[in-house]
Amino acid sequence: MSGVLLGAQPGATAGDWLALLKPRVMTLVVFTGAIGLVIAPHRLNPVLALTAILCIAVASGAAGAINMWYDRDIDAVMKRTVNRPIPAGRISPAGALGYGIVLACAAVVVMAMATNLIAAAVLALSIGFYVFIYTMWLKRSTPQNIVIGGAAGAFPPVIGWAAATGSIGVLPLLLFAIVFFWTPPHFWSLSLYASGDYARAGVPMLPVVKGARHTRVCIMVYSLVLLPISLIPYILGLMGPIYGVTALATGLLFAFYCWRVLYDRQDARGNSLTRNAPARAAFKYSILYLFILFGACAADRLL
Amino acid sequence: MKGMPRTELAQSDWTPEARAEFLRRRRGRNFLLLAALGGFCLVIYAIALVKLHQYGTMW
Numbered sequence: 001m002s003g004v005l006l007g008a009q010p011g012a013t014a015g016d017w018l019a020l021l022k023p024r025v026m027t028l029v030v031f032t033g034a035i036g037l038v039i040a041p042h043r044l045n046p047v048l049a050l051t052a053i054l055c056i057a058v059a060s061g062a063a064g065a066i067n068m069w070y071d072r073d074i075d076a077v078m079k080r081t082v083n084r085p086i087p088a089g090r091i092s093p094a095g096a097l098g099y100g101i102v103l104a105c106a107a108v109v110v111m112a113m114a115t116n117l118i119a120a121a122v123l124a125l126s127i128g129f130y131v132f133i134y135t136m137w138l139k140r141s142t143p144q145n146i147v148i149g150g151a152a153g154a155f156p157p158v159i160g161w162a163a164a165t166g167s168i169g170v171l172p173l174l175l176f177a178i179v180f181f182w183t184p185p186h187f188w189s190l191s192l193y194a195s196g197d198y199a200r201a202g203v204p205m206l207p208v209v210k211g212a213r214h215t216r217v218c219i220m221v222y223s224l225v226l227l228p229i230s231l232i233p234y235i236l237g238l239m240g241p242i243y244g245v246t247a248l249a250t251g252l253l254f255a256f257y258c259w260r261v262l263y264d265r266q267d268a269r270g271n272s273l274t275r276n277a278p279a280r281a282a283f284k285y286s287i288l289y290l291f292i293l294f295g296a297c298a299a300d301r302l303l
Numbered sequence: 304m305k306g307m308p309r310t311e312l313a314q315s316d317w318t319p320e321a322r323a324e325f326l327r328r329r330r331g332r333n334f335l336l337l338a339a340l341g342g343f344c345l346v347i348y349a350i351a352l353v354k355l356h357q358y359g360t361m362w
Contacts, residue, residue, distance in 0.1 A: 010325040014335035047353045051346055106343070113361065114350045 016085040020068055020096055021061025021103075028290065029060040029156050032179060035294040036160020036172055039301045044115070044164045051114040052163040056156055059107035059123050063130040063152070065100030069093050070135050074201035080194060111163070119163040126155035140202070143209040146191075150183030151176075157294075171238045174229075175297070181226040182290055185219045185258055189283035192216070192261070193276035213270025216262045219282070223258035227251040230293060239300050246296035254289050257282040 033056035037049055044052065068075065068086055076087035085091040104127050112120035134149030142148075154176040161172035188206055191198060192215055195207040207215045230251050234244030260278040267273060317325065354361050 010321060011328045012332065013328050014331040017332065017335060045353050045357060047349050051350055054346065110346060110350070113347070114354075 012085055012090040016090050017099070019085055020065040020091065020099060021058075022064030022068075023061075025064060025153075026057050026060045028287070029153065030057045031291065032175070032294055033057075033156035033160040035297050036157035036162075036175065037164050038160075038298045039171065040161045040164035042164050048114045049164070052111060052119065052160065055107045055111040055114070055123060056159055058103050059111075059127050060156075062100045062103035062107060063127045065096050065103065066131050067135045069097040069100060070131075071139075074140075074203060077201045078197040080197055111159075115163040116166045118166055118168070119159055122155060122159050122162050122168070126152055126159065129155070141204070143204045143206045145204070146187045146206070147184050150180050150187075153183060154179035170236070171233060174233050174236075174238070175294070177232075178226065178230050178293065179290070181222055181229055182286065185222045185226070185254075186283065186286040186290075188215050188219050188222075189258075189261060189279045189286060192219075192272070192279040211270055212266065212272070216264070216266075216270060220255075220258045220262045223251075223255045227255060233297075239297065241300075242303065243296045243300040247293060250289050250292050254282075254285065257285045 030053055034053050037044060037052060068084055071081075072084075072086040072093055075081035075084050081087065086093055086096055104124075108120050108124045108127070111123050130149075130152035134145065134152050138145040138149050157175035157179070158168060158172040162168055191205040191207050192212060195205060195212070198205040199208045206218060227248075230247040231244065233239040234241075234247060257278070261282050264276070264278045265273040272279065351361060
């Protein structure tokens with residue numbers, strides 16, 4: 001097609017513009033944000049609640065679009081991202097940046113209109129954190145990028161709660177902590193089998209800088225820290241037995257998956273001899289873990 | 304505009320297939336924009352209805 005079109009391109013598809021919003025990331029963000037709304041003590045009008053969830057989704061997508069604009073140079077050298085709309089030349093960088101900024105502003109303004117200023121402020125903070133702190137600063141400068149940057153993905157339950165109540169309580173802050181401590185083992189599992197890509201792009205992910213063996217230990221440590229933190233809502237009486245049992249069972253299973261990553265068959269430098277099968281399994285399970293844990297929050301509150 | 308792909312206008316040297324592909328993609332983008340703008344209007348309208356009905360004020 002490119003030969004036929006010479007210098008011109010047929011342009012982006014509607015799907016390319018949607019892909020800029022990182023819809024897979026958005027799924028998890030929307031889910032955790034919706035849980036924040038559901039477990040809040042006040043009931044929001046369904047129309048306003050749906051609008052709040054829509055705003056969280058759009059804000060997440062907007063931050064993703066700005067991230068793709070900023071990271072277009074490293075996306076172009078990573079196999080996993082080379083076909084994204086900007087490095088593939090289907091959408092111009094300026095177009096993507098404008099798209100992200102317009103959507104981010106719209107999401108914050110509509111959130112303020114539909115719910116309250118606190119929810120809108122936290123939403124704006126989460127976008128700013130992801131774009132300025134994670135994307136522009138941490139991602140390219142420290143192997144701890146995921147640890148601190150993980151806060152950006154932990155905001156949605158707080159936003160959901162704030163949308164319903166107009167305040168920020170202990171429970172949403174605990175959910176924030178759960179997502180915060182869940183993020184490192186989740187991303188490091190992925191980076192263990194995508195470290196070649198990150199090294200080529202010069203992104204200082206933990207396996208690139210400290211090696212695979214160190215990363216495996218960190219994954220295990222974070223999964224062990226996550227387990228007691230996930231139990232705090234039950235211990236404090238903020239959640240019931242459905243949540244408590246689910247958190248214990250899924251947390252132990254997560255630790256087991258991470259233990260398998262730690263003791264994967266490996267060479268002297270910690271590189272896997274099994275094509276990182278345990279890391280791939282741990283990455284997949286980590287997503288399921290968060291869905292089940294937050295689903296248990298909702299079940300506990302609604303049943 | 305140097306180095307930017309030209310996506311707004313069909314090129315005169317395109318083959319019929321390339322032109323058809325360009326028009327198909329442009330139609331898709333236009334429908335997406337229509338849906339987004341229509342959805343945005345509906346959301347604002349719904350928020351206004353609910354807030355005015357429940358609280359008697361928008362803010």
